[in-house]
Structure formats: C-alpha cells, structure tokens
Amino acid sequence: MRIALLGLALGLLLLRALPLLPPRWVLLTLALLALPLLLTRLHPLGFALLGFAWACHSAQMAVDDRLDRSLDGRVVWLEGRVVGLPEPQDGSLRFQLEQAHSRRGVLPARLRLSWQGAPDMRAGERWRLAVKLKRPRGLVNPQAFDYEAWLLARRIGATGSVKTGERLEAATGIAAWRDQLRTALLATPAQGRAGTIAALVLGDGSGLEASDWRLLQDTGTVHLLVISGQHIVMLAGLLYAAVAWLARRGLWPRGWPWLPWACAVAFAGALGYGLLAGFDVPVRRACMMVGVVLVWRLRFRHLGVWTPLLMAMCAVLLAEPLASLQPGFWLSFAAVGLLAWTFAGRLGAWNPWRTWWRAQWLLALGLFPLLAGLGLPLSLSGPLANLLAVPWVSAVSVPLSLAGTLLLGIPYLGDGLCWLAGGSLVALFAVLECIAAWLPAWIPVAFPLWSGVLAGLGALVLLLPAGVPVRLLGSFLVLPILFPMLDRPAPGRAEVWMLDVGQGLSVLVRTRDHVLLYDAAARHGEFDLGEKVVVPSLRALGVAQLDLMLLSHADNDHAGGALAVKKALGTGRVISGDVAGLPARLGAKPCVASDWEWDGVRFATWRWSAARNGNEGSCVLSVEANGERLLLTGDMGRAAEAAWRAEHEEPVDWLLAPHHGSRSSSSAAFVQATRPRAVLISRGWGNAFGHPHPEVVQRYRTAGALLYDSAETGAVRIRLGAFDEPLKLRDHARFWREK
Structure with missing residues (x-):
C-alpha cells in the first residue's frame, strides 16, 4: 500500500x-x-x-479557463458575486468575483479585481461592474515571487480594475455572515490589534500593516498570524485531548466510546474553524490532513506514521493538483515529515521543554534547503522566535480570540476577551521586534538544482540520531548553498540585468568587484517594488552591497523603491539628476559629467545642464566593456536627446529606449545618431500610457535594431563585452507562464 x-x-x-x-x-x-x-x-x-x-x-x-485573448485589455460590463472577504488596501478594494457572465463573451470561473475608491462592498453581494480585464500575467525576475503561478494555483482566470458598478443583490449566506463578523471584530477594543485578531479568527490578513508582514517574515512567524495548518491542528488536538481527559477521569458517558467520539469532535472542530476561515486552499489542505490522521488513529495505527502522511498528501493533491505550485504545500508536508524523521525511533523520552526546543531547531535546519530552493527568505532568528511565539499564540492569543469572537453578543464579555487577546498580541509583536532587530531575514543566493538536492540530503543526514558516524558528512553537503560559486564577470567585462519591474525601471550593472544600480523601480502605496522585486533579485544574484545607486531622476517609477533598496543593501554613494525631488534620507548628490573605470570597464555620466524638468534632466549613464557599449537614458525627451547628440557622435550597441519608448522621445535623429544594435524597453504590460508607442517601435525596427521588451521577455541579462545573445527569463518555460 x-x-x-x-x-x-x-x-x-x-x-x-x-x-x-x-x-x-x-x-x-x-x-x-x-x-x-x-x-x-x-x-x-x-x-x-x-x-x-x-x-x-x-x-x-x-x-x-483563462480570459479569452479577445477580451484582454478591454472594458466590459459583467455581473457576478463577491466571494471571500474584500480586502481594503491603499485606498482601493481587492476582491474576487465568481459566477461572472457578460454579453461580450465567456468569462473565467474566478476573477480577481481591484476598485480604486470603491463603495462599501460585502462578501456574498451580487454586482454589475464595468471592468478592464487582463489575462493573468506577472513579473519574471531572478528568484522573485511568481504571481502567475500564484493566480493559477487559485484558479483565477483573469485580473482587472473596476471603473464603475452597481449593487444588484444584497449579501446572503455564510459569506455575508463572515463579513459581518469581521466588521464586529474590527470594532472591538483590541488595543490596536483588531485586524490581527481578524487574521487569527477569519484568515483575513488585510488588517495587518506592511510593517507587520516584514516583522513576521524577518522572524519566520508568518504562519502564526494567518490561519494555517497549525491552527487547525491545534484546535483539533485540543478537542481530542479534552474528550480523552474526560474519559480518563470517568466523566465521559460510558455508552459512548471515547475514541470515535474524540476523533469525530476533533474533525468537526477542524471543519468549523475551516469554515470560519473561508475554507481556502491551505485550510482545506489542513482539514484533509487532520481527517486522514484521525482515521489513522482510529483504525490504522499499525501502519506506522509514513502511511497516513502519504495518504494525506495524495488526498490533497487528488482534490487540488495545483496545490504543488504553492510553497505552503511543500513546507507543511516537509515539516511533518521532518518531525516524523527526527522523533520516530528515538530511544528514551525527552522532557517537554527539550522536545519543543529540539523541534524548532530541527525544523529550521531541515527546512533550510527547501526554503532556499523555493526562493523564500530565511529567518535566522526563526527557531528562537517560534520557540517563544508558537506556544504563546497557540495557548493564549488564539483561544482568547476565538472565545472573544464566540461571546461578542454578550455585553462586555466578548469585548473584554478581545481586549485581552489584543494585549497578548501587542506583547508578542514587541518581543518579535526585538528579535528582528537582532537578526533580520536573509535571502540566499540562487543556486543550481544539484546543490539544492545535495543540501537536502545533507540536512537529513544531520538530523540522524547522535552517534551515527556519517552525520559530519551532512555539514559538507550543505556547504554548496551556503557558499555558492558566484559567476562574476571577467576583468574588462560587465553583467547587465534589466529587471522586470512593470511600468518603471531598474538596471543592475556588475563588474568583477563593483556593483551599480541604475534606478530602483516604483513604490505604490504600501507595495514597494524596490523591496519586493529589486532587493530579492539582487540578493539572489549574489549582490550584498551597492557601490553606487544612480537614480536618473526623481519620478516614482524610477526612484520610488530607492529607500527600501538602500536600507536593505547599503549603498556607497547615491547620485541623481533630480536631487531636489528625492527624500533627504537618501543623501543623494547631483549628477555631473564624469567618467571612471571599474575592473577594466569604462563608465561615464552625462546630464543636460539646461534641463527644465526632471525627465529632461535625467542622468544618463554610458557603459563600455571590451568595445561593446550600453547607454541608459532615463526619461529624457527630444530636447535632451538633441543636447546629447551635440556632444556625442559614437553609436551604441545597447540602448535603453528613453522614457519607456514614449512618443515624446526616441526621435529619428537620436535613433540615427545612436544606431543601436538592440534596444531595451522597460514597461508594464498593458500600461495606461501606451508605451512603447507604435511609431517608436517602427522607428527602431526600421533602423535594424532588435527589441527586448520587459513586458514580453521578463528580466533580461546581457554579458556586456561578449557580443552574444541576451538571456530572457520568460523563455524559461513554465506551463503556467504566459508567452
């Protein structure tokens, strides 16, 4: 079997x-x-x-089931029902729509929409909306979050932005009840942690601030503050233990066999908690795992611990094969498997404290290769944080939150319990802040598959019982991912990455021993592309610190993420063509005409001294390696292009299209003067500005240039000085990825 x-x-x-x-x-x-x-x-x-x-x-x-290509980018009227809890974020509302239909064509079964300045919207309501729909598409960068895989795993067939709409039908059913419960929880006097209580009770993380998520990530405790398998298992375990305790004390009815009842009550509690949390994919997975384990406990204990684990995995994957696209699936089963591997067959008993401590550091060590392979941040403080936080949340915060929720209808009692739950969470976050300040999360350098497999084997060997002779070998097997061999450019050569940052720009230029970042992408409210895309990508590429951050000008799509990048990586110098428009904390210096050499690669900056605005005053960077030239132009327009032509006549091999290929730049005279062999265009898919303009695209093609558009290619890597073809990350085939 x-x-x-x-x-x-x-x-x-x-x-x-x-x-x-x-x-x-x-x-x-x-x-x-x-x-x-x-x-x-x-x-x-x-x-x-x-x-x-x-x-x-x-x-x-x-x-x-994805959106038909004929509807991609079009505004259509549709009708559908809101499912799940709408999530307020930065003045907009994000929500999912099901049962959607339109006269324009067949729509996917599930849509993920956003509405800027949305009216009051409740789960379970039916709406008629005018929506600009898009096929699922995400950014593709070195070891960054894969949005397309995330959407497909949730079977979301289209995204979109709502232009206007009207409510057709009021909310009904359990979805409406959950929304009303969230409103009641957010109104409780929870010492500023009502949103966190809603996350624990309902699985709604929209009440957590971006700083909260960063703190949880740094301490490896994200799984504690949203409903995960741990919460489901904890409640099921408490209910099972309660029935067993009553039976041992003779307080359970003798006519009712305690074991079947304990399993039934535990499973009912898990299902009830799951329904309260919306029964999303991770919750369904946890409930199925609990159900399989309880059936094993009831009838099949003689089969050992590995059989129920395999049964649970097969049950989850048969119900939803796309669960394997989610990191949570791998981490949850790997954690259970590691505990079985390390504790099963051990001789003698450990006291509870020793067992709990060993479980934390064993999980940290055993999951390290998997976390690194999935491209997730590694919390060095995770074992210590979880050692303290898991029992606190499980024994104090969650019981108080659930009890307060159940008793909200009783005056003072429900609010009082929520106040105590909020206080427990305030204390928890205070402790986590101290731990995170000591040891923040670490993003490992990307490594090949073979070293990840070796590291996984090494971790298992290290987890063998003490006294096994080969345990030392495990340490050597883990070394390749701790100290990877970085592929540094040779002297006189440079590696250039145009990152895929949507409607914005961020370009990495790396020589043998130096690193320069040209622009740092955008920040949209709490969503900072510098933090979410640029920093993880640079970390994965082995960049630990920047020698120079050059911000072409102060527009948000070029400099919005600069503070996050500087905080995470540290920067030797910051220069910009528009210092006045940047935050003073950056300590930026003005861009002036200068040239220098790093490791045999020549750099030169230029700025139009007569510029009247930030775009025209963009700091331009020229890089030459082994005779191959790259020109990064920021957002300069035709007037600045004319000034540049007056001082420069040499052609370039690689040209970053000025201003994302807008019609106000890339003049015919500039294209003729630069005569680029290839053109880089950094822009967002389906952007509202129409970049790049068709006339500009045709102008470059007529000049014989090859076009590399980040919206179509993903991130692009150029080995400057090698005169070879670039690497386009979207060419790395994945069945869920759009071409």
Whole structure:
C-alpha cells in the first residue's frame, strides 16, 4: 500500500516540474496504459501514471479557463458575486468575483479585481461592474515571487480594475455572515490589534500593516498570524485531548466510546474553524490532513506514521493538483515529515521543554534547503522566535480570540476577551521586534538544482540520531548553498540585468568587484517594488552591497523603491539628476559629467545642464566593456536627446529606449545618431500610457535594431563585452507562464 501511495504521490507531484503540459491524447494514452499495470507487480507505476494524467488534466482545465485573448485589455460590463472577504488596501478594494457572465463573451470561473475608491462592498453581494480585464500575467525576475503561478494555483482566470458598478443583490449566506463578523471584530477594543485578531479568527490578513508582514517574515512567524495548518491542528488536538481527559477521569458517558467520539469532535472542530476561515486552499489542505490522521488513529495505527502522511498528501493533491505550485504545500508536508524523521525511533523520552526546543531547531535546519530552493527568505532568528511565539499564540492569543469572537453578543464579555487577546498580541509583536532587530531575514543566493538536492540530503543526514558516524558528512553537503560559486564577470567585462519591474525601471550593472544600480523601480502605496522585486533579485544574484545607486531622476517609477533598496543593501554613494525631488534620507548628490573605470570597464555620466524638468534632466549613464557599449537614458525627451547628440557622435550597441519608448522621445535623429544594435524597453504590460508607442517601435525596427521588451521577455541579462545573445527569463518555460 505504501509503495502504491508513493507512486501516486510522485505522479501528482511531477506536474510542478513541467515546462509544458502534454496534449490530452497523450494523457488519455497514459491513463489507458496505467489500468492494466494496476493488476501487476508494476502497480506503483500504474498509480504514478494515473496521478500524472489527472494532475496534468486538472492543470490544463485551469489554463483553458483563462480570459479569452479577445477580451484582454478591454472594458466590459459583467455581473457576478463577491466571494471571500474584500480586502481594503491603499485606498482601493481587492476582491474576487465568481459566477461572472457578460454579453461580450465567456468569462473565467474566478476573477480577481481591484476598485480604486470603491463603495462599501460585502462578501456574498451580487454586482454589475464595468471592468478592464487582463489575462493573468506577472513579473519574471531572478528568484522573485511568481504571481502567475500564484493566480493559477487559485484558479483565477483573469485580473482587472473596476471603473464603475452597481449593487444588484444584497449579501446572503455564510459569506455575508463572515463579513459581518469581521466588521464586529474590527470594532472591538483590541488595543490596536483588531485586524490581527481578524487574521487569527477569519484568515483575513488585510488588517495587518506592511510593517507587520516584514516583522513576521524577518522572524519566520508568518504562519502564526494567518490561519494555517497549525491552527487547525491545534484546535483539533485540543478537542481530542479534552474528550480523552474526560474519559480518563470517568466523566465521559460510558455508552459512548471515547475514541470515535474524540476523533469525530476533533474533525468537526477542524471543519468549523475551516469554515470560519473561508475554507481556502491551505485550510482545506489542513482539514484533509487532520481527517486522514484521525482515521489513522482510529483504525490504522499499525501502519506506522509514513502511511497516513502519504495518504494525506495524495488526498490533497487528488482534490487540488495545483496545490504543488504553492510553497505552503511543500513546507507543511516537509515539516511533518521532518518531525516524523527526527522523533520516530528515538530511544528514551525527552522532557517537554527539550522536545519543543529540539523541534524548532530541527525544523529550521531541515527546512533550510527547501526554503532556499523555493526562493523564500530565511529567518535566522526563526527557531528562537517560534520557540517563544508558537506556544504563546497557540495557548493564549488564539483561544482568547476565538472565545472573544464566540461571546461578542454578550455585553462586555466578548469585548473584554478581545481586549485581552489584543494585549497578548501587542506583547508578542514587541518581543518579535526585538528579535528582528537582532537578526533580520536573509535571502540566499540562487543556486543550481544539484546543490539544492545535495543540501537536502545533507540536512537529513544531520538530523540522524547522535552517534551515527556519517552525520559530519551532512555539514559538507550543505556547504554548496551556503557558499555558492558566484559567476562574476571577467576583468574588462560587465553583467547587465534589466529587471522586470512593470511600468518603471531598474538596471543592475556588475563588474568583477563593483556593483551599480541604475534606478530602483516604483513604490505604490504600501507595495514597494524596490523591496519586493529589486532587493530579492539582487540578493539572489549574489549582490550584498551597492557601490553606487544612480537614480536618473526623481519620478516614482524610477526612484520610488530607492529607500527600501538602500536600507536593505547599503549603498556607497547615491547620485541623481533630480536631487531636489528625492527624500533627504537618501543623501543623494547631483549628477555631473564624469567618467571612471571599474575592473577594466569604462563608465561615464552625462546630464543636460539646461534641463527644465526632471525627465529632461535625467542622468544618463554610458557603459563600455571590451568595445561593446550600453547607454541608459532615463526619461529624457527630444530636447535632451538633441543636447546629447551635440556632444556625442559614437553609436551604441545597447540602448535603453528613453522614457519607456514614449512618443515624446526616441526621435529619428537620436535613433540615427545612436544606431543601436538592440534596444531595451522597460514597461508594464498593458500600461495606461501606451508605451512603447507604435511609431517608436517602427522607428527602431526600421533602423535594424532588435527589441527586448520587459513586458514580453521578463528580466533580461546581457554579458556586456561578449557580443552574444541576451538571456530572457520568460523563455524559461513554465506551463503556467504566459508567452
């Protein structure tokens, strides 16, 4: 049985690694071949083929449910019902819509929409909306968050922005009840932590500030403040223990067998908590895991601990094969597996404190390769933070929050319990702030698959019982991801990355021993692309500190993320063509004409001295390596282009299209003067400005230049001085990724 489950799990998990989905006739053939194998000794292979065929078929259904290309970028009127809790964010409202239909065409089953300045909207309501729809599309950068995979895993077939709308039907059902409960919780006197209580009770994280999320990430405690498997398991465990305690004390009715009742009550509690939290994918996964474990406890304990774990994994993946696209799936099963690996078969008993401490550092060590492989930040303070926070949240904050929620209808009692819950959370965050200030999160350098596999094996070896001779070998196996071999440019060469930052700009230029960042992307309210995209990408590329941050000018799409970058990486110098428009904390100095050399690579800056605005005063950077030249132009327009031409006549190999390819720049005279071999365009997909303008695109193509558009290519890497083809990250095929 265990081998069959293992085969099924491997077949289902293989979906995660596929660059493309096989045609349906191939899947049907595999399924037909699997059926006779189930009756032979090769039945594990048969189960693997069936699992693979089902996973691919389910994924194809999700891919096919994406918005029709004919509606991409168009404003359509549609009707649908709001599902889940709408999330207020930076003056807008984000929500999901289901049962949507329009006269313009068939719509996906689920839409994710935003509405700037939205009216009061409740879960369960039905609305008629005018929406500009887009096919799912995200930024593609080195080891950054994969938004397209996140959308597909939730089977969201389109995103969009609402222009206007009207309510057609009031909210009804459990969705409306959850929304009303959230409103009641947010109105409680919870010492400023009402939003955090809503996260614990309802799984609604919209009440947490961006600073809260950073703090939780730095301390590895994100899983504590949103409803996760831990909360479901904790409640189920408490209910099971309560029934067992009553039975041992003779207080349980003798006519009711305590074990079946304990399992039933525990599972009912898990389901109830799951429904309270909206029964989202992670919650459904946790409930299924709890159900499988309880069935194992009731009837199949003789099968050991690995069989129920495999059963739970197969159950989760059969119900939702796309769960393997979510990091939470891998982390939850890996954590349970590590605990089973490290504690099963140990001789002798440990006291509770020693057991709890060992569990924390064993999980930190065992999950380290997986977290690094998934591109997630690693919290060096996580073991200590969780050692204190997990029991506090589980034994104090969650029980008080749930009790306060259940008793909200009783005057003073419900509010009083929520006040106590808020106080417990205030104390928790104060402790976490001290820990985070001591050891913030660390983003590892990207590493090849082979070193990740070795590190995973090394972690398992290190977790073997004390006295096993090969444990020391595990330390050496982990070293390749702790100290990766960085691919530094040779002397006289440079590595250039145009990051995919949407409607903005950020370009990394790295020589053998120096690093320069040209612009730092945008910041939109609490969402800082400097923090969310630029910093993780630079960390993954092995950049620990910047020698120079050059901000072409002060516009948000070029300099909005600069403070976050400087805080995270540190910067030797900051210069800009528009110092007055930048925050004083950056300590920026004016851009002046200058030239210098780093590791055999020549750099030169230029700024039009007669510029009358920030765009025209953009600081221009020229980089030359082994005779190959790159020109970064910021947002300069035609007047600044004319001034540049008056002082420079040499052509360039790589040109960053001025002002994202707008019609007000890239004049015919400038294109003729630069005669670029290739042109880089940094812009957002379907942006409201129409960048790049068709006339500009045609002008460059007529000049014989190749175009590399970040919206179509993702991040682009150029080995300046090698005169070879660039690397386009969107060319790395993933079945969920748009071309």
